[in-house]
Amino acid sequence: MNPALSELGRIYPPERLLVQPGQLVPYESDALTAFRARPLAVVLPETTDEVVQTIGWCARHKVPYVARGSGTSLSGGSLPVEGGLVIGLNRMNKLLRLDPAERVAVVQPGFINLEVSNAAAPYGLYYAPDPSSQPVSTIGGNLAFNSGGAHCLKYGMTSNHVLGAKVVLPTGEIVELGSQSLEGVGPDWLGLFVGSEGLMGIAVEVTLRLLPKPEKYHTVLAAYDSLEKAGNAVAAVVASGLLPGAMEIMDHLAIEAAEAAVKAGYPMDARALLIVELEGEAPEVEAEARHLGDVIAASGAYEVRVARDADERAKIWKGRKAAFSAVGRLSPDYLVQDGVVPRSKLGQALLEIERLSQQYGLRVANVFHAGDGNLHPLILYDGKVKGQLEQAEALAGEILKLCVSLGGSITGEHGVGMEKKAYMPAMFSQADLALMRRIRRAVDPDELANRGKMFPHSEAPALTPHGPHPLEKAGVIWRE
Amino acid sequence: MNEGLLIRPSEVAEVQEAVRAHPKSLPRGGGTKAALSTPREGQAVLDMTGLSGVLEYDPAEYVLVALAGTPLAEVEALLARHGQYLPFDPPLAELGATLGGTVAAGLSGPMRQRYGGVRDFILGVRFVDGEGEVVRGGGKVVKNAAGFDLPKLMVGSLGRLGVLVELAFKVFPFPKATATLKVTFDRLEEALEAMYKLASSPLEFYALDLETNPATLTLRLGGQPEALPSRLERLRAFLGHPPDTHTLLLEGEKERDYWRFVGRLEWGHGYLVKVPIQPSRIAGLERELPAGMRRYISAGNLLYLNWPDSIEKLDNLLKSQGLRGLVLRGDAEPAVSETLKSPLIGVDWEHSFARRVTAALDPHNRFSPNP
Amino acid sequence: MQHKIDTQSIGPQGEVMAHAVEACVHCGFCLPACPTYAVLGEEMDSPRGRIFLMKEVLEGNLQLEEAAPYIDKCLGCLGCVTACPSGVPYGELISTFRGWAEPRRHRSPFARAFRLGIMELLPYPKRFRAGAQLGRIGKVFKPLLPQALQAPLELLPERLEPAPPLPEFFPAKGPRRARVALLAGCAQQVLKPNFNWATLRVLAENGVEVVIPSGQACCGAAAMHTGERGRALALARQNLKAFPNDVDAILSNAAGCGSGLREYGLLFVGEPEHEAAEAFSKRVQDVSAFLVNLGLVEPPALKQPLKVAYHDACHLAHAQGVRSEPRKLLRSIGGLELVEIPEGELCCGSAGTYNLEQPAIAATLGERKARNILATGAQAIATGNIGCFTQIQSHLRKLRREVPMYHTLEILDLAYQGKL
Ligand SMILES: Cc1cc2nc3c(=O)[nH]c(=O)nc-3n(C[C@H](O)[C@H](O)[C@H](O)COP(=O)(O)OP(=O)(O)OC[C@H]3O[C@@H](n4cnc5c(N)ncnc54)[C@H](O)[C@@H]3O)c2cc1C
Ligand code: SF4
């Protein structure tokens, strides 16, 4: 073992310092398998102190690192830096405190999203952000990517539900951002940290806000014979002044996949399904449900179902939430995009995606958060067919540019990561990016934290002037 | 009194020029928060009211984009015509506050209870940084995760990180009907207990405010008109049907007037201070505070306080309670800000992350009041 | 997931494995369902990690011995299959991979002898009984034995129950509603002979006549899941011959054996009897599912209310999708309150020969399961698998909190007899 690594061995017992190929290989990718990179080592800290020491080690030896929760990032966020360190936080998974009276939970970063709601359930509380990956993804990962879910329009994303975080900065300093209050004074430092994709340090403790569970849900499933009609229905709901908790659309490919995966009982002949959910106080929801019923009835749905109980509601959502992975049943490989368009441009965007799909000869399945205009086109391809990955990537790129040209964004919730960094200039000017980079360097002068992500052309910048890295000389890491 | 320079740019380029031309500058919107907008020695004032107007607004998108100097009142009137509103309910609109000033001060009002504060509704910003560059963060759609969240960073930035020139917000439909119930309790403890219970219940409020003299909860309901009577009934039942002498129902024009009045935060002489707080700290703080006007909003998460005494005393008091505050205005304007070392009082939360990020945005220290 | 597995050179089994790898999209939804991930918290000990490792080995990028420790730790509980939205047939992948890998493994002589010992003992009730008797004597010397041999001893009961030989035929009571063949199971014949007797009585009570073919062998699941394909094939061939065709179904009352029989189709991939094996597999049912389909004769209500926790055996719930049926049977007993066990989908750590080969992990899982069961406050525990039964019982004992345990069919049996 080289000297730097053996120094790391003084922080970690051997079973938590992984260096064998058989141990490293499984960490090479996150949920975006199109990219992979072999880390130098993986460490599995169990305490804040170990994280601080690890960051200190990285800073001394100028070794880049990536924090990893459950590795479900869809944009290469938790993809290792070649030859860098992976800091696996999934063992820091304790619930530190649950205060039902103040409605806050303090958790370690490896705590699983869904577990927060499970822990809060006995008190009639829940944690609102519900990414489809909620049974798997960690609060640390959610924080880094400001993850959203089906219920974002009304209640916001992760950022709107994080009150405070204890963070180990890339310099090894520990800072407390935010507080336990919903309000603050002075710049919203926590707001900046959330969604910074692991580029500004590692969250080791997170304070979350819990909400009272809605008294009543009203979940409607409407089937349409065209995507366009479903899209128009969304517009009609919005125009009626209703503010549903969620509005989701799935197209026929996604329906087919989800149905095969979880037998949600979706109408299989539908070209598009719309899920609309109202939630809140019972009398209010009942009143809104009548209005919603009128709007949906007038929207040209050929079948409308209302969930009669919690089980039926769960079934409807299970299908929706399994849809991504379920698409794996239709195709050996896929890329997911998550561009956003103004809601009124949804129809146009979908038509254009359809056209691009035909042009490239690749199938595209659509499941999306219609309420926020957040598309999730899943581009199906077969990596075994030569050139198809490149085709799929090109198609994905066109979809991103389309979103920007319609006035939207390249990502609504999955983040930029590795995958979309080349498209950042489509959305931001040189000056915008330069400033963001300046902030990044102010916080992390050597750009060690998640190096190579988010910014275009961001490979190993700080290294160049320093000459070959000690580990590089030792033949442990290399650059290509 | 500072005889500083006053510049009133009417274009973004002029803001850039002004920033570059002056070693120190302080943006000002409507001037409704004098403690934040009164210049110190050597600071040029950038009067932002010349950069005014709504740029984009399509009610179907729930998005509004406007220049930073746009008066809140103008925005709210436009939204109201389409049955929408700014859900963070910014205060001081009637007194002439602007969008930019509201964001920079980080102010939200009672209705933040329902969906969140200004940080939860800001989608995008354009601002001039300390190099005089115009930069943009966020976007103009209701959801966006690309790049660092600069819009949130600017909330509460007090002009120290850049001069805001354009802002994008998420907006929502205003409830079709509203009603407000005021419930007075014999003791503060009872009111606090009821506040806890209400906030943890599935009952939904547009506002859940606590006043202390006498201990009163003000509860605003909103939604479909046909559901409102039964919801009020449920609310009364939840509260255990307090005798009528203790409750007051406000509806219609009366109700709207009441909230308009609350939004002025005009409580006579003394300083107006924003204090973020948690419900569990209220009782402790109340034991130390003198009688006077104040309002805890959003179920005890934010205190707007009228402070009749010296700021040093309040500073010490907040420190002893582990709290922090932001002085918004005082009665002896504008001298107030000269006696104030900083409008930020109470516990000092300065940390390395703040210093580093500030240095990146304002490398030449143009926006800091200090040399 | 993209792969470069050379299916041509590996053959039909390569196809099976490549298909599973291809279906995995690396989403990680299986992580929370995996007991080894829950205990060890490492990617290589998760289903997603193992799939990646197997892929790398099959592609030739990784030495088998590098991956082996993590593949070995897989319980084969198939919790991941239930959790996977993408429909990855993980069970087929791991069984096939183990079969492919076994001849390529470098095992220490001790490990080989140990595995051989298990394989020569478990499938043969007579030998197993003799071994178990010896083992009881061995308990006295336990502290002197190597670690690997201590664990199996702990699972042995203090005293073996007498096991009267099973009949070849057990008639129905009253009019005959169906005729079935029963697989008697190896370990349970020795450790809990009453499982089979209770099953026979309940079936009879429901108008089902049962044949117990004398030529039957061990199902071969243990051999198959540890990569001993040849041994598994030999046992399976014997069963294909032994079981008659003139029955409505082939029943098993041990989750592991039942799912073993249902895997014959996979086991025989590339063999001449493949089709026959597939057909055989389709006729196999767990006794609980069979009874629910047939329509249970309602048992009399209990004299006193009883709170029962039902433990899902992995090889019923995950491997065969049998979850609701045993619950339905239990609920049909008046006065019986059924409670769910927290983390119910997590394996108890028994999993065939697992607690013999990975005693430390098995023990952690066993204790976790025992604590979760105790948290329900149940007065009795029901399950449909001998492995889970002994594992849970031994861990409850270690916590000094014994709760009466039954096979699901034993509870029905007692209810019919009015003894509960
Ligand atoms: C099937 C599927 C469905 C999905 N659905 C959604 C969805 O609906 N909405 C959505 O928003 N996303 C979704 N995602 C994306 C993904 O689940 C989220 O981005 C999630 O937040 C990642 O969590 P993780 O624990 O897996 O983090 P990882 O993938 O391990 O890490 C993600 C990023 O966070 C950083 N990070 C992790 N922990 C920390 C920490 N403690 N401090 C600082 N940085 C840290 C990592 O460095 C990395 O950059 C989905 C993914 C899949 C596979
Ligand atoms: S859930 Fe299925 S597709 Fe997802 S990683 Fe696990 S095995 Fe692969």
Ligand code: SF4
């Ligand atoms: S079979 Fe069980 S132990 Fe093996 S990978 Fe799947 S869930 Fe984990």
